[in-house]
Amino acid sequence: MKDFIINSPLDMHLHLRDDDILKLVAPLTSKYFSGALIMPNLLPPITTKEALFAYKQRIIESCNHDNFEPLVTILFQVDYTYEFLKNIKDEIIAVKLYPFGVTTNSETGVSSMEITVLRPTLESMSKLGIPLCVHGETKGFVMDREKEFLPIYESLAINFPDLKIIMEHISTKESIELLKKYNNLYATITVHHLLLTLDDVTGGMLNPHTFCKPIVKRPDDRQALLELALSAHPKVMFGSDSAPHHRKTKECHDGAAGVFTAPIALQLLTQLFEEHGKLDNLNAFISLNAQKIYNIKPKSKVINLVKKDFIIPNSYIYKNEEVVPMFNGKKISWSIEKINNG
Amino acid sequence: MKDFIINSPLDMHLHLRDDDILKLVAPLTSKYFSGALIMPNLLPPITTKEALFAYKQRIIESCNHDNFEPLVTILFQVDYTYEFLKNIKDEIIAVKLYPFGVTTNSETGVSSMEITVLRPTLESMSKLGIPLCVHGETKGFVMDREKEFLPIYESLAINFPDLKIIMEHISTKESIELLKKYNNLYATITVHHLLLTLDDVTGGMLNPHTFCKPIVKRPDDRQALLELALSAHPKVMFGSDSAPHHRKTKECHDGAAGVFTAPIALQLLTQLFEEHGKLDNLNAFISLNAQKIYNIKPKSKVINLVKKDFIIPNSYIYKNEEVVPMFNGKKISWSIEKINNG
Numbered sequence: 256m257k258d259f260i261i262n263s264p265l266d267m268h269l270h271l272r273d274d275d276i277l278k279l280v281a282p283l284t285s286k287y288f289s290g291a292l293i294m295p296n297l298l299p300p301i302t303t304k305e306a307l308f309a310y311k312q313r314i315i316e317s318c319n320h321d322n323f324e325p326l327v328t329i330l331f332q333v334d335y336t337y338e339f340l341k342n343i344k345d346e347i348i349a350v351k352l353y354p355f356g357v358t359t360n361s362e363t364g365v366s367s368m369e370i371t372v373l374r375p376t377l378e379s380m381s382k383l384g385i386p387l388c389v390h391g392e393t394k395g396f397v398m399d400r401e402k403e404f405l406p407i408y409e410s411l412a413i414n415f416p417d418l419k420i421i422m423e424h425i426s427t428k429e430s431i432e433l434l435k436k437y438n439n440l441y442a443t444i445t446v447h448h449l450l451l452t453l454d455d456v457t458g459g460m461l462n463p464h465t466f467c468k469p470i471v472k473r474p475d476d477r478q479a480l481l482e483l484a485l486s487a488h489p490k491v492m493f494g495s496d497s498a499p500h501h502r503k504t505k506e507c508h509d510g511a512a513g514v515f516t517a518p519i520a521l522q523l524l525t526q527l528f529e530e531h532g533k534l535d536n537l538n539a540f541i542s543l544n545a546q547k548i549y550n551i552k553p554k555s556k557v558i559n560l561v562k563k564d565f566i567i568p569n570s571y572i573y574k575n576e577e578v579v580p581m582f583n584g585k586k587i588s589w590s591i592e593k594i595n596n597g
Numbered sequence: 598m599k600d601f602i603i604n605s606p607l608d609m610h611l612h613l614r615d616d617d618i619l620k621l622v623a624p625l626t627s628k629y630f631s632g633a634l635i636m637p638n639l640l641p642p643i644t645t646k647e648a649l650f651a652y653k654q655r656i657i658e659s660c661n662h663d664n665f666e667p668l669v670t671i672l673f674q675v676d677y678t679y680e681f682l683k684n685i686k687d688e689i690i691a692v693k694l695y696p697f698g699v700t701t702n703s704e705t706g707v708s709s710m711e712i713t714v715l716r717p718t719l720e721s722m723s724k725l726g727i728p729l730c731v732h733g734e735t736k737g738f739v740m741d742r743e744k745e746f747l748p749i750y751e752s753l754a755i756n757f758p759d760l761k762i763i764m765e766h767i768s769t770k771e772s773i774e775l776l777k778k779y780n781n782l783y784a785t786i787t788v789h790h791l792l793l794t795l796d797d798v799t800g801g802m803l804n805p806h807t808f809c810k811p812i813v814k815r816p817d818d819r820q821a822l823l824e825l826a827l828s829a830h831p832k833v834m835f836g837s838d839s840a841p842h843h844r845k846t847k848e849c850h851d852g853a854a855g856v857f858t859a860p861i862a863l864q865l866l867t868q869l870f871e872e873h874g875k876l877d878n879l880n881a882f883i884s885l886n887a888q889k890i891y892n893i894k895p896k897s898k899v900i901n902l903v904k905k906d907f908i909i910p911n912s913y914i915y916k917n918e919e920v921v922p923m924f925n926g927k928k929i930s931w932s933i934e935k936i937n938n939g
Contacts, residue, residue: 396794396795396796396816397799398815453738453740454739457795457799457812458738460853460854461803461851462850462852463805463852466799473740474738507848508848508921510803510804510805511802511803512802
């Protein structure tokens with residue numbers, strides 16, 4: 256049977272939430288990944304060392320003693336001091352910036368993207384070598400939000416040439432052009448933006464489980480992202496943006512944004528890279544590029560996949576929480592056969 | 598208090614469905630409208646005189662003896678004979694064409710839009726003066742489907758110059774350009790395509806009650822449609838495309854397409870035309886244009902509206918059916934005060 260090995264996979268953009276939903280989803284990442292960059296957009300968000308340590312501890316306690324490292328972050332604030340950032344530097348992998356109001360819990364995001372407003376924090380980060388992760392969307396028309404944000408990315412890249420800026424979950428071909436233009440721009444790409452277009456949300460029946468921000472875009476956008484990922488371009492990393500919500504908050508009148516892919520991402524990516532004859536590039540996309548970009552050494556974990564059908568569960572349940580994964584009930588042609596830790 | 602009168606409003610594109618849902622929604626149109634053009638896309642669809650008569654009877658029985666005329670249609674079939682169409686001509690207002698697979702129950706639609714395939718039926722309709730209503734979408738990318746269909750509209754307009762062709766529920770600025778180019782092209786516009794963009798479906802939380810086919814498009818499309826409707830262009834008519842589905846089939850994993858607006862359309866249109874200082878054009882958009890295009894004389898019905906807040910119900914219920922209207926729970930600034938029949 257055809258098989259494939261992924262070494263120390265890293266998910267460089269992950270939402271784990273808190274409480275029971277954390278207990279449900281954390282083991283579904285820690286089992287399959289060596290490490291994951293954890294988003295700080297709780298309510299209230301992670302902005303202090305105390306909150307960071309406590310959250311990291313809650314994550315570790317939810318991870319079933321798996322050989323897994325949560326790479327934690329704090330939420331960008333305009334009033335972080337140099338001393339605060341210097342003091343917390345070794346505890347975080349990055350600072351995450353949300354513009355106000357663009358996604359789940361982003362009511363705690365920054366209300367102005369003016370460079371003058373952002374400059375003090377960004378200069379400190381730049382000096383200290385702390386990378387900046389950005390959810391790059393305006394509040395414009397849903398299909399244009401990322402494109403409209405590109406001048407802001409460009410301005411950040413020019414104004415802070417020593418700052419590593421990660422364009423999170425890029426979704427358009429225009430973002431790829433900008434990414435290639437500036438040395439200090441990097442990007443994560445989700446598995447759903449490689450597989451879906453707006454057709455998969457609103458083209459047939461309405462599917463709340465493919466609804467996310469940034470919304471999946473046009474076929475030519477998907478194609479451009481796919482080519483970039485398949486080539487394992489050294490500036491791109493896998494980041495699932497796996498974002499669990501309770502089934503009832505998805506299948507309802509006002510459905511929450513977020514696609515849950517953590518436990519199926521490795522299988523889907525293996526299937527996708529194999530289909531395009533690019534399995535040789537998968538370890539770079541899913542681990543090696545991130546190691547170089549973030550200068551990290553992940554815990555050792557060897558994932559053996561085999562070409563054998565795997566039916567995606569209809570949902571994952573813990574206590575009162577129920578999370579529906581993308582493609583629930585559908586078949587993938589690759590399964591995880593064995594996992595070796597350490 | 599500011600008031601406004603609508604005379605004999607007509608809804609030139611309406612889905613009434615069947616059984617209990619028909620009993621729920623038919624009175625919500627017959628109360629407020631003089632007449633409505635009823636879509637034939639039941640399962641099985643209306644394609645015979647017997648089915649047509651029986652469905653019309655079921656509609657009338659559901660209408661609470663309101664002074665209302667259901668303007669019934671049959672589903673386009675490539676094998677209708679001239680004799681069949683001649684025989685049914687006086688019983689129908691139009692023939693409705695669905696390409697295969699583009700919307701609810703369109704699995705009974707035509708599988709080829711080749712002129713040679715459609716010609717026999719269309720030539721008979723042309724000779725007999727029966728208008729053709731078309732759901733003009735391809736199966737392409739959801740935002741492009743209507744635009745991709747325009748060459749087919751153009752080919753129909755050129756090949757059948759004596760056929761009245763109604764472009765149903767147009768949703769793009771490109772459709773407006775084509776509409777103006779050919780004398781035998783006409784169009785209906787819904788109230789939701791005048792008010793919404795894709796932002797109202799997927800821009801904030803996911804809203805299944807604004808999800809429809811054709812999908813609501815970009816802001817510039819909405820603006821162009823709005824200008825056309827506000828000008829009461831003589832080739833456009835109001836057609837709600839009000840399309841009820843049970844709440845549970847909307848707020849779920851695979852949500853059905855269709856926006857329910859029948860009982861709120863007159864109030865919303867009055868508010869919209871007043872906001873733009875175009876109330877003088879509303880009777881043309883909502884009745885007079887359709888009377889001229891279809892050469893019909895509607896039953897007399899006088900709707901008195903007053904500028905008074907109206908809270909849209911959260912849902913409409915009959916037996917086990919529950920239908921949620923667009924903007925449920927929201928406030929409109931116009932109410933229906935009095936209705937005079939006859």
